[in-house]
Amino acid sequence: MYTSVLCLCVILLHVWRCQSSICMSWKLQDNQLRITCTIDKIVLDVKLYDPFGVEVAYCLIPFPRTTCLSTNNNSTVIQDLHSGETVYITKSTTTNDHNGIWSCVHGKDNSKVNILVSDNSVYELLPRVTFNGQRYVQKHTQMTLLCTTNTDPIDPLATFYVDNKMYTTLHRNTSGCFSSFGATECNTDSCQCFPNGRSYILHYSSMVDSGTLAFRCSMDFKNVGSVSDCIFVSVVDITGPLISASETFPLTAGTVVDLTCTSTSRESVLEISMNCLATSTQSSHSSHDSIKNETTYVASLSKLVTSKDNGKTCYCKIVSKRLQISETIILQIIRAPIIHLQTQFVCNSSESAVLSCNLSGELSTFGFSGWIHSSGGTLLRQLDGNISGKTSLLEIKNCSFDDRGDYLCSAWNEDYTDVFLQNATTSLFVAGPPEIIETDIIIGDIATLSVQFFSPVKPNQPKWYVKNKIVTHSKLYNQSLSKEVIATTIYGRIKTIHGYVAKLRMPTNSADTIYCTVVLENEFGTTMSAFNLNNDSAVFHIRSIIWILIATFIFLITVVVITVFIWRRKNGFHERSSPTAVYFGAPQIDNNVNIYSETMSNYDEIDDGDLFPVNAGLREHSSPRTIETMGNYEEIDDGNLFPENQDDNHTIEKNGDEDEMQDLYIDIEIE
Structure with missing residues (x-):
């Protein structure tokens, strides 16, 4: 007895820390209302409550056996631990007794469902919703869920719930199929609606590493209301299988390739096997990572591939207690030349080195494309090797610092209409003093x-x-x-x-x-x-450098100033001087005009005699005198300078007194 109690306590402590998935659904069958509460793992007591919050059914902890009770004489309760279903069956014909929100409680988990049945439909064969999908899926993978019904719903739509929370509604209309999740139109990778409006497919991607997800699909029907069905999907913490190759695809015919299949798991024990090119192998070894708390399973094999193996498929399969997963890879093989070139050559300074590049494989018409010398990704030169059959030799004489770096050997092989190129790189290390x-x-x-x-x-x-x-x-x-x-x-x-x-x-x-x-x-x-230190041809004193820099600076400033001055003069950018007035004194009584000082050399001096000739008769026969200047000036008539009749501005007034006179001012503007 004490052992049973101890085991019961251990079980209760374990399950109390765990969270279960729970889902409710209902249907009318054989004139009975059947309410189903589905739980992925029944380890605690299960309780059902009617729309009034009254407990109508109770199932004890299933240890050592299942025991269920009903508070209504017209109702029964059955529980199936294998399917996880607790079904409440009632024969009541009064809709007021069962219409409303029912709930199911399992430990801390609960689920609710809304039941609506009319009086005219209680004993009819009513619509049924069926929900199907995988029971076990690999973590971080996509699962496919199918929800169908046997009759037309009120509207062509289905509502999907995940862990009792609405996830999306799929709706079909004349424009197509649409999802309320993201308000987007469905495509084949996300969701689908069948033309009859009775079937809907949801592609759901699981983001959890492990655990159980509760899915429910619900549709609305006339006189019945919402009818639903639910399923549980267990997420298995398995990664892989993944197939990798020791060589990069496409593979070269004639090479030996190592193929490896790996898979990791935290909970499940895996069996891994591989089959490729008529060779099979089982799990070769496994290793446990205590930090990540996961175990890695490995299967590997080696094969010599030929061009005949091109397009063949290799398989890898893992099997756990709940899940079986397969992975395939298709071989891609070409008839490219296989280059044999050691990874590094060493050359002593001032000595010679020979780099050798050899070919093998399924060769038909082949050749070399020369050598390329580079250093740090910078192309330095292209070189021709000494070719003999399937070998190209590159000789480097008197190795020096400049010869170090990478050397690429390039070869080709012609296979019918295809030409395959292959490259290989080696490095040259020059061992020498600094x-x-x-x-x-x-x-x-x-x-x-x-x-x-x-x-x-x-x-x-x-x-x-x-x-x-x-x-x-x-x-x-x-x-x-x-x-x-x-x-x-x-x-x-x-x-x-x-x-x-x-x-x-x-x-x-x-x-x-x-x-x-x-x-x-x-x-x-x-x-x-x-x-x-005193070699003048190789050394410059700092002071000399400073003086040279100063002299250079002064020279440049002088050149700039002169250049600007010449350019301004050439383009007419010179300053205009203010107009300068030249004053002439009025002539004395004897009409002898004083000579004035001329300010510009471009003008001729005016002779007094020309202005006031001694012989008045000579003036009558003389021609007007013209003073030529650099500018465009009119001829000046002597008579016009001092006319007999007084001018308004330039006149000499005589009032009988020869000592009195007015000064005559002639302003000449000089530009």
């Missing part, structure tokens, strides 16, 4: 000597010599070595590489001649570079 790329000297109060170099392996600390004596790192001789990206030229292409920069900073006197040497070393050898 190679100097550039040196530099900056002299001021502090001299900075620097050298940029490349080393195929990590170099040792550089050694600096000043006047043939080695110096160590100190405040007086500051030394540094850094790894930097430097630019260099390789076969005419400017390329950046990862190199090193070594520097020495030390005080210097420009009057002294200082010779310095740096020794660069790695495991393959040593390289040296000398510096002469």
Whole structure:
């Protein structure tokens, strides 16, 4: 007895932590109202309540056996643990007793259903809704659910519920089939409506890893109301199977390919098998990941594929207690050449290296397309190899830093009308001492000597010599070595590489001649570079550079100013001076006009005699005198300057007094 009680407590503790799926449906059959409460796992007591909230049926915990009771003499309760159904059957003929919302409770889970039956239809053969679908599905996969009825509903629509929550309504009209989920039109991948309006298909994608989903489909009928049916779908935590190949598809005829099928599971124990090209294999091994709490099952085989195997199918199947899943792969095989090329070649500095590229496979008409030398994705050069049969040899003489990088061998094979190309890449490693790329000297109060170099392996600390004596790192001789990206030229292409920069900073006197040497070393050898701090052909003093920059700046400013001035003069952009007045004094009594000072050289001076001739008769026979200037001026008549009759503006008035006169002003505007 104590053992039974202990087991019961353990079961109750286990099921109390679990959540079950529950669903309700109803139908009229054989003049009886049948209300069904379906539970995926019945482990607790089950209670049914009528629309008034009164408990009408009760089933005890099914341990050690099922026991159900009904509070109504005209009703019975039956329970089937295998199907998970608890059915309440009543013979009541009064609609007021059963119309309304009924509920079913299992532990903390509950479900409700609305029942509506008219008095005229209680004993008729009424509509029936049938819901079908997979009972077990793999996690994160799509399932297909079919809801049908044996008669026409009021409207051609069906409502789908997931875990007692409305998911979508499928509705058919003259325009097509539509889903309320996202307000979109159905397609073959999401949902379908049959032309008769009685059948509907829903494609549902499960986002849970495991557990049980409760689905219910409901339709409305005349005189009956809503009739529904439900199913439970168990989601199994299985991933796969997945088939992978050691080579990239399409496969090349004549190669050996490893095919592997894998699958993982957290709960189920799997059996995995594989069949390919008349070869079968069972699960070869399994491994458990304690962190993810999952087990991986593997089946693999190796096959030599030929062109005859093209289009054949390989199978992989996993079997669990609840589910069986298969996966297939179709082989794609071409008659491309198989290139045999070792992954890396090594060449000692200043020695020669030979790169060999060999072909095999189902060859008919084949050839090589040459070699391509690149470095870091940058094309450097194209080379021709020495071809002999199925082999292409590329000889590199006197290996240097420029020869390092990747070398691609390309070959082709013609198969009827198809030409298949194949490429393979190798690398060349040049084993040699550090190679100097550039040196530099900056002299001021502090001299900075620097050298940029490349080393195929990590170099040792550089050694600096000043006047043939080695110096160590100190405040007086500051030394540094850094790894930097430097630019260099390789076969005419400017390329950046990862190199090193070594520097020495030390005080210097420009009057002294200082010779310095740096020794660069790695495991393959040593390289040296000398510096002469007073070599004028290679060194510029900082002060000299500054003076050169200042002189260059002044020169550029002068050129700009002169250019702007000439351009403005050429295009007429010169300033106009303000009009300048030139004043002439009025003539004395003896009519001798004073000569004025002329302001512009383009005008002739006016002679007094011409203005006031001595012989008046001569003026009568003389022609008007013209003064020619640079501009367009009219001829000036002497008589017009001083007419006998007084002008309004330019006149000399004589009032009998020869000492009195007015000054005559003639304004000449000079531009």
